[in-house]
Each structure stands twice: as C-alpha cells, then as structure tokens.
Amino acid sequence: MSNILHQPVLLSEAIKVLCVDPDAYYIDGTFGRGGHSKAILAQLSAQGRLLALDKDPEAITYAQAHFDTDPRFMVQYTSFSQMAEIVKQQGMEGKVKGILLDLGVSSPQLDNAARGFSFSENGVLDMRMNNQQGETAAEWLQTAKQEDITWVLKYYGEERFAKRIATAIVAYRQQNPITDTKTLVAIIQQAIPVKEKHKHPATRSFQAIRIYINKELQELETVLAESMQILSPQGRLAIISFHSLEDRIVKHFFKKLVQGVDPFPADFPIQDVCLNKQARYIGKLYRANKQELNNNPRSRSAIMRVVEKL
Numbered sequence: 362m363s364n365i366l367h368q369p370v371l372l373s374e375a376i377k378v379l380c381v382d383p384d385a386y387y388i389d390g391t392f393g394r395g396g397h398s399k400a401i402l403a404q405l406s407a408q409g410r411l412l413a414l415d416k417d418p419e420a421i422t423y424a425q426a427h428f429d430t431d432p433r434f435m436v437q438y439t440s441f442s443q444m445a446e447i448v449k450q451q452g453m454e455g456k457v458k459g460i461l462l463d464l465g466v467s468s469p470q471l472d473n474a475a476r477g478f479s480f481s482e483n484g485v486l487d488m489r490m491n492n493q494q495g496e497t498a499a500e501w502l503q504t505a506k507q508e509d510i511t512w513v514l515k516y517y518g519e520e521r522f523a524k525r526i527a528t529a530i531v532a533y534r535q536q537n538p539i540t541d542t543k544t545l546v547a548i549i550q551q552a553i554p555v556k557e558k559h560k561h562p563a564t565r566s567f568q569a570i571r572i573y574i575n576k577e578l579q580e581l582e583t584v585l586a587e588s589m590q591i592l593s594p595q596g597r598l599a600i601i602s603f604h605s606l607e608d609r610i611v612k613h614f615f616k617k618l619v620q621g622v623d624p625f626p627a628d629f630p631i632q633d634v635c636l637n638k639q640a641r642y643i644g645k646l647y648r649a650n651k652q653e654l655n656n657n658p659r660s661r662s663a664i665m666r667v668v669e670k671l
Contacts, residue, residue: 368468368657369396371601371665374647375461378667379599380404385458388448388591389413390441390584392420393467395428401461402433409433412451416440416491419469440491442580445587457591463601464581465663466571474542478571480563483543488571498570499540507531517578517606518569526552526566542567568604578606585614589639592670597643599667608664615640615668640668 369375375397379387383406389398392415401411413428413436415421424436437447441462448454470476474484477498486499502510507527514523529552530539539545549563556562572578588598602608621636644667649660 368660369393369400370463370465370657370660370663371647371649371653372396372400374665375599375601376400376404378643378647379459379461379597381595381597382409382458384408385593386410386412386453386456387459388444388457388461390444390460390462391415391464392424392436393417393463394420394423394469397461397463398424398428398434401459402428402431405433407433410435410453412437412447412453414439414441414444414447417467417470418491418493420467440580442583444584445591448591454591456593457596458593459597459599460588460592461599461601462581462584464577464607465601465603465659468659471659477542478567480542480546480561480567483541486540486542486545488567488574490575496574498574499538501574502530502539502545502570503534513573514566514569516569517572518565518567519605520565520569522553522555525554528552572606578610581607581610585610589618589670594671595669597667597669598640599665601663601665603662603664608666611666615642615666618668638671640670643667643669 380401383404387401387405387410389401389411392398392413398411398413405411411434413424413434415424415436416439418438421436421438428434428436439447448457466478471478474482476492477484477487486497486502488498489495510527510530511523514520514526520526526549529548533539533548539548546563549566553562592598600611602611618640619638619642621638647665649657649663653660
C-alpha cells in the first residue's frame, strides 16, 4: 500500500509562502508520503534543514526508505503535538523559519481498507493514525455510552442525526460487535431518514469518530499554542485544513495573534503598539485552483491559512 499515489494539496502555494530562506530550518509536521517535504527540500541549500514528523508508522517507513540519504532531512516518529519538545531536543528553538501542517488524511491511509478510514471499502474498523497504540474505533464503539457517541457525532461530525445513529449503534452492538467498516456504514445508512445529495451518509460520522479516536483537535490546539515559540522572527506558519472545525480553530488562533492577545475592551483608548501583536497575515486564505481540483478532487475542501511571526 505504500505505493498508492498521494498528491500533496496546495503544493505550489505552500512552498511559495513557506520557503523564503534556503539556508534556514523548516518543519513538515505531517509528513504523510513526503510530497510537501520533497518540494521543501528542493528549495533548500546545503545549509538548510528539514525536520519531518508523523505518527503513522507506515509514513515513517516510507520516509526512511526514500529520504534518509539526504543529510538535510531528519524524520521523527511522533505526533506534531510533540513538536516543541523535539525542536528543543534538536536545539532548533526560535530558529525555525517555516512550519507546515497538512491536517488531511493521506491517500494511502484512505485507500488502504485495512486502516478503517474509508466508508467505500470494507475493512477492519481501526481509524488510528498510529495503528500501533491506542483504542480502535471498534473498541470505542463497543463500550462508549450512547450519549457520548451522540456528542462525538454531533460535535466532531456536525451530524444532525447524531442521536438516531448513536441509538442504532448501541442497539446493534447488543446483538453483535461492530468490527468492520461495512457494518458501521449499514447501521448509519439505516438510521438516517434523509440523504444529502452528493454526500455519502457515513461521511460525517466517519469524520467524527476518526477525529475523536486520534484526538486531532486537541493535538492541533497544542501545536498552535507552542508555534510562536518554535518560530524565528519572520518565521511562517502554514496550515492546511479540510473541515470547518479545524479551520475555525486555526482562524481564531491566527486572528488573536494578528490583532493582539491582550484582552483590552474594544473602546479602550490604547495605542496599537501596545496590543502585543505577534503575527501578520500572509495573504488571506488559499484554495485549490481549477487545475488542481480536476487533478485531485480531494483538494476541494482544502483551505490554507498563513501567518508570519513579528
């Protein structure tokens, strides 16, 4: 499955805004199959360095097989929520010129039915980014309370039929365990009374369960809180998100950095210089152009936001 084609999203846009100094340190916090890393390395001089992180063991195996001969490259088997600690260990704190986070699930993960991310192909109901540790989706669904399942589907998936789906899941598991994606899809399809056009009925539920199992939003909030400490002055943070919850967190965090973090009232008479602004926007937001949408339909929901540390 390591040979499944993965097309990095917003590649040219990300490299253009990120790689402004060929001699600097950069971080690809979501290596995947190295599409963005390869493009970053192509911009770096012999003095430049790239640190890549990923918590998927298959991604690490790929990185070691295809990138390890490049002395400018180093990969760490860990979540990007541990970025600050890794940077500190490597003596890179305050020296990093650019951080890139692509928050999407990679094509090899989606297209490998054995990983359990896809509702299109039947496979073991796993959904862990790091499939070597933690609770699987099947294990959680077998023991979680009905109200907890409802909350996860409603909050992380924005699923309006969350309660109906959770009720159906609990009723089914009393007779048989839910161990594969095909079974979960069938339960969801039967529970939903109204189908959306052009959207599979299991889309929101699978998204919600994946986000919960992998603690995706908590990890995003952790790395955001530490990002300005990691970056050097004029260092840039570029984040590509794929659904509204992620993008909302990024948007609000960036707004706070740009407008100033001190909680003064809106009508308080204070000079702009006293607002403790930490960053400025680089562009507004970036979306896939028509050519990329034609070549890679999965890029349709991608949004990239970029800030530069002051």
